[in-house]
Amino acid sequence: MKGPELKAARPFHALAFLPVLAAMGLSLSYWPGLVTYDSVRQYDQALSGAFDDWHPPMMEGIWRLILPLWPGPAPMLLLQLGLYAAGMAGLVFWALWRGRPGIAFGLGSCALLPLSVALMGEVLKDCLMAGALTAAVALVLLSLESRNGVARVGAGLLVCFAATLRFNAFLAGVPILLLAAGPVMPASRPRMAIGAALMAVLLLLAMPIANRALGAEASDVNLSLVIFDLAGITEHGGQNVFPAMAASQPVAAVRRCYTPVKWDSFSWWVDPLCPVNFEDVRRAFHAAHISATPFWIGQIIRHPIAYAQHRLAHWNINARFLVHDEVERPVQRVSAPNEWNFRVTESAALDLVDGAAVRSADTPLGWPCVWMALAFGLMLAARRLASARIIWMLAGSALFYGLGYGVFSVASELRYYLWTMVAASVATVIALGDVPALRRPDRWRTGLEIAVPPLAVALAATLARL
Structure with a gap:
């Protein structure tokens, strides 16, 4: 114009x-x-x-x-x-x-x-x-x-x-x-x-x-995705795919903590703490001198069906597709507590x-x-x-x-x-x-x-x- x-x-x-x-x-x-x-x-x-x-x-x-x-x-x-x-x-x-x-x-x-x-x-x-x-x-x-x-x-x-x-x-x-x-x-x-x-x-x-x-400073933020996917593969595949950790019966622990909605149940801020949690998984990777990303990709390649089941279940909820109940409040109404x-x-x-x-x-x-x-x-x-x-x-x-x-x-x-x-x-x-x-x-x-x-x-x- x-x-x-x-x-x-x-x-x-x-x-x-x-x-x-x-x-x-x-x-x-x-x-x-x-x-x-x-x-x-x-x-x-x-x-x-x-x-x-x-x-x-x-x-x-x-x-x-x-x-x-x-x-x-x-x-x-x-x-x-x-x-x-x-x-x-x-x-x-x-x-x-x-x-x-x-x-x-x-x-x-x-x-x-x-x-x-x-x-x-x-x-x-x-x-x-x-x-x-x-x-x-x-x-x-x-x-x-x-x-x-x-x-x-x-x-x-x-x-x-x-x-x-x-x-x-x-x-x-x-x-x-x-x-x-x-x-x-x-x-x-x-x-x-x-x-x-x-x-x-x-x-x-x-x-x-x-x-x-x-x-x-590096915070190992990528582990949130790695842990979520490894937990999903463990849940759907029925076998532990995490690196060796102190947690006993990791498959049972994952089944108790896992939800396809989000990864937070494996974080350090939940109470009670999951036996398979962020800090323990991070220590396991560092102790074994294993790089998390290649390990994660390797487990996806070894367990493609379990990974796909986990990812599709999460995406379905995340994208609000075939869901029945409200996932969580769509927007926040009040600020988080702060000093x-x-x-x-x-x-x-x-x-x-x-x-x-x-x-x-x-x-x-x-x-x-x-x-x-x-x-x-x-x-x-x-x-x-x-x-x-x-x-x-x-x-x-x-x-x-x-x-x-x-x-x-x-x-x-x-x-x-x-x-x-x-x-x-x-x-x-x-x-x-x-x-x-x-x-x-x-x-x-x-x-x-x-x-x-x-x-x-x-x-x-x-x-x-x-």
């Missing part, structure tokens, strides 16, 4: 930005930011400057820089909300630039999804990552219109920053980087495959490089946001399996649409990141899927905006390809809940 057109449409521009402003205002009802057990631990490390890598040191390092100016959770809340709001506003501006005010309003409305509004009020690495990726996508789309190389570099830096917050962020980041590379990268499949592999390596290196630069007395301010707005998020979690809007199915449908249908590359990459980012938790997840929290929900909703609005330009027969085919996967998954998930 050219300058004169923007000026002529200025009143409508303000309307298109209103949903973003409303969503940010509602997220601020959690002021000064809801702190969970994770963020309480991170704040404590930000105060001391003694970082370990159990939670992303990058977030703790940023927090420590801000502390002298503004202590407490509020600045981190404003940072994640600022990135997210800038990204959403950038997407609205991009649609207006293209002369698509309807799409602009739809993109702004994506910010009003109840779960994302509530989650963005919690100070979490998932929310900071979602904010960074949303801002990156906006910069990429704006750069495609303006051919601004600086915007693409900025988008790449934001994706790398996101990769310092979650090691599996590469699954979300690679499609965004491919989109930022422009039409050159997807010119041939081999070129795109090689480019994607190189980008994945770059993003996988981002976290260890950042952790080392910040002097973070600084950080707590959210009670208000009618907070009650409204929390209630809407909890109720939406009982609908397909709160089921990650439906969002992933929607992303899959968008990828199927994108080939006929004018914004095919944008839809492919956004839906791919949503789908691959969501599916990654089928392998890497150790708990069943909806916050894991915040980016999947955001990216899939944005891709849906862009796709639906392109559908009217198709010939009528193609409209029906495209609509069916988009709608059938999420409707089928939602139907199956609904029947399981009856």
Whole structure:
């Protein structure tokens, strides 16, 4: 959209930005930011400057820089909300630039999804990552219109920053980087495959490089995944696959402690402590001079069926697919206990946001399996649409990141899927905006390809809940 057109449409521009402003205002009802057990631990490390890598040191390092100016959770809340709001506003501006005010309003409305509004009020690495990726996508789309190389570099830096917050962020980041590379990268499949592999390596290196630069102490955080999977293999295979430990009857101990919902029953903070627990397993690996990751991979290879049974059982719960009872509260309502007395301010707005998020979690809007199915449908249908590359990459980012938790997840929290929900909703609005330009027969085919996967998954998930 050219300058004169923007000026002529200025009143409508303000309307298109209103949903973003409303969503940010509602997220601020959690002021000064809801702190969970994770963020309480991170704040404590930000105060001391003694970082370990159990939670992303990058977030703790940023927090420590801000502390002298503004202590407490509020600045981190404003940072994640600022990135997210800038990204959403950038997407609205991009649609207006293209002369698509309807799409602009739809993109702004994506910010009003109840779960994302509530989650963005919690100070979490998932929310900071979602904010960074949303801002990156906006910069990429704006750069495609303006051919601004600086915007693409900025988008790449934001994706790398996101990769310092979650090691599996590469699954979300690679499609965004491919989109930022422009039409050159997807010119041939081999070129795109090689480019994607190189980008994945770059993003996988981002976290260890950042952790080392910040002097973070190794905490053996990877053992949470290793222990969870070894316990799952032991449970489903019926034989002990842990390294030699002092625990007697480890198979019976695992059966008593194991649940496919999450790994926490093997942690050091539960009471009573499981005979097979984090500290004992860590000591066993170190005493035998065994590297945990190769050992874990070896047991998966030796027991593929038991591993698959464990992973599918967990993913089914994690993705809220064929489940009957509520897994756990979808969002937090109060801050975790903390020595600084950080707590959210009670208000009618907070009650409204929390209630809407909890109720939406009982609908397909709160089921990650439906969002992933929607992303899959968008990828199927994108080939006929004018914004095919944008839809492919956004839906791919949503789908691959969501599916990654089928392998890497150790708990069943909806916050894991915040980016999947955001990216899939944005891709849906862009796709639906392109559908009217198709010939009528193609409209029906495209609509069916988009709608059938999420409707089928939602139907199956609904029947399981009856």
